[in-house]
Amino acid sequence: MNGTEDPWCSRPPPLAIDIIKGLDTLWIVLYAGLTLMALLSVLLYLEECVYFFQKLPYPKKTAIIWVNGAAPVIATMSCLAMWIPKATMFTDLTSNSYFAIVVYQFLVMMIEECGGDEAFLRRYSQNKLRISTGPCCCCCPCLPHVGISRRTLFILKLGSYQFALLKTVLSILSIVLYANHNFDPWNTNITGASIWIGPFTGILTIIALWPVSIIFIHLRDTLRDLKIVSKFAMYQMVLILSQLQTAIINILAMNHVIPCSPPFSSQYRGYLMNQQLLIAEMFLITLVTRLLYRREYRPLPAAPHAGENGETSIILQTELTDVTA
Numbered sequence: 001m002n003g004t005e006d007p008w009c010s011r012p013p014p015l016a017i018d019i020i021k022g023l024d025t026l027w028i029v030l031y032a033g034l035t036l037m038a039l040l041s042v043l044l045y046l047e048e049c050v051y052f053f054q055k056l057p058y059p060k061k062t063a064i065i066w067v068n069g070a071a072p073v074i075a076t077m078s079c080l081a082m083w084i085p086k087a088t089m090f091t092d093l094t095s096n097s098y099f100a101i102v103v104y105q106f107l108v109m110m111i112e113e114c115g116g117d118e119a120f121l122r123r124y125s126q127n128k129l130r131i132s133t134g135p136c137c138c139c140c141p142c143l144p145h146v147g148i149s150r151r152t153l154f155i156l157k158l159g160s161y162q163f164a165l166l167k168t169v170l171s172i173l174s175i176v177l178y179a180n181h182n183f184d185p186w187n188t189n190i191t192g193a194s195i196w197i198g199p200f201t202g203i204l205t206i207i208a209l210w211p212v213s214i215i216f217i218h219l220r221d222t223l224r225d226l227k228i229v230s231k232f233a234m235y236q237m238v239l240i241l242s243q244l245q246t247a248i249i250n251i252l253a254m255n256h257v258i259p260c261s262p263p264f265s266s267q268y269r270g271y272l273m274n275q276q277l278l279i280a281e282m283f284l285i286t287l288v289t290r291l292l293y294r295r296e297y298r299p300l301p302a303a304p305h306a307g308e309n310g311e312t313s314i315i316l317q318t319e320l321t322d323v324t325a
Contacts, residue, residue, distance in 0.1 A: 013085035013271075014263040022263065031082070034276055037283040038072075038079035044286055045072035048294055055296065060112040066105035067231075068293055070238045073098045075282035078275040085264070088271050089178065089185055092246075093171040096201075099242060100167035100208070104160040106235050107212045113223050117153060124148045124218070133213040135206050156211035163208030170197055186254065186267055205243070227292050234289050241281050249274045 014022075023031065048068055052061045077091035114120045128145035129152065146152055174197060177183035183193045216232050252258050253270025260266045 011263070011265060013088070013265070013268045015086065016084045018263060019083065019085070030276075034082065034279045035079055038075045038279050041072040041075045041283050041286040044290055045069055048290060051294065059108065059116075063105045063109035063112055064293060067102055067109055067235065068289055070099055070102045070235070071282040071285040071289060074238070074242050075279050075286070078278040078282070082272065082275045082279070085268055085271065088268070088275075090175065092185075093174060095242060097168045097171045099238065100205075101164040102235070102238075103205075103208045103212060104157075104164045106232075107157065107160045107215055110212075110215050110219050110223065110228065111153075113226055113228070114219065117150075121148065121150060121153065127218070129214055129218055131214055133210070133217050135209050135213070156215060159211040160208045163204045166204055167201060170201060173197070188254075209239075231289075231292050234285055234292065237285060238282070241278065241285075245277065246274050 045068060049065050052064050052068075055061075056064065074095045077095040081088040081091040111117060111120050114123060125148055128147050130145055132143040174183050174193070177193050183197075185194050187193075188195055216228070220229055220232075249258070249270050250267075253267045256266045258266050258270045258273065261269055264272060
């Protein structure tokens with residue numbers, strides 16, 4: 001209040017050993033509880049991986065395993081950053097790179113629920129896709145519908161795959177630049193690397209989310225019995241919490257709305273708050289996604305039959321039953 005800045009507010013984040021030495025009883029309980037949540041998330045995920053690997057065919061099991069891993073991976077990275085604040089940038093890059101792959105795998109998972117690319121094309125070759133959806137073109141209802149073809153499906157997959165590839169490349173580039181003292185997440189100057197990498201990553205994210213939204217809008221009624229709406233909601237929740245929530249807290253911290261508290265500066269206290277929130281949130285999402293995905297899938301073989309116009313169509317039936325304890 002007297003205009004003098006606390007010297008702690010400009011210090012780098014503390015070492016892990018300094019955090020451990022400074023924990024009182026309340027913080028010990030908090031850190032232990034959050035660490036236990038992250039550990040349980042990983043254990044539940046590993047059990048699900050074993051189940052999916054044994055029960056589901058390839059490549060459906062691969063896509064579902066990737067999608068289910070989003071919350072546990074983010075919880076684990078957040079736990080590491082909570083204990084080791086100096087590793088925050090690396091854990092964030094890891095979480096974001098993993099989620100970029102999840103975006104693509106969620107698209108693949110929806111198509112695989114229809115039986116794969118060939119079954120999807122046979123089933124919907126006479127249909128059209130509505131492309132006036134979020135996040136790119138939700139305000140453009142005048143856009144024409146696009147016919148479903150092999151080329152269209154390839155473009156949709158490519159639109160999501162580019163994010164998985166380029167986000168990983170940008171994360172590696174950021175680490176290399178950081179090692180050479182050319183990258184600082186808090187440097188918003190026009191000459192800083194982060195001011196260019198950040199918006200470019202945002203554009204890639206929007207482009208990647210668009211194909212997923214297009215396919216979801218088209219398949220939500222067909223896959224409703226497989227709880228695809230709830231699965232999509234959980235996928236969106238992970239996106240909002242890991243990206244939007246993080247961005248809001250970081251902006252507040254950069255503007256010192258979140259006050260510094262020794263041994264943390266404003267920026268790293270904002271990071272700490274976000275990591276702790278993410279651990280609890282991802283743990284809850286892990287429990288919900290387990291209820292949605294941990295089921296016994298018994299797909300019946302596709303049965304060709306003659307339609308009224310004499311053409312051959314495909315009926316894809318899938319029975320979904322709960323796993324009995």
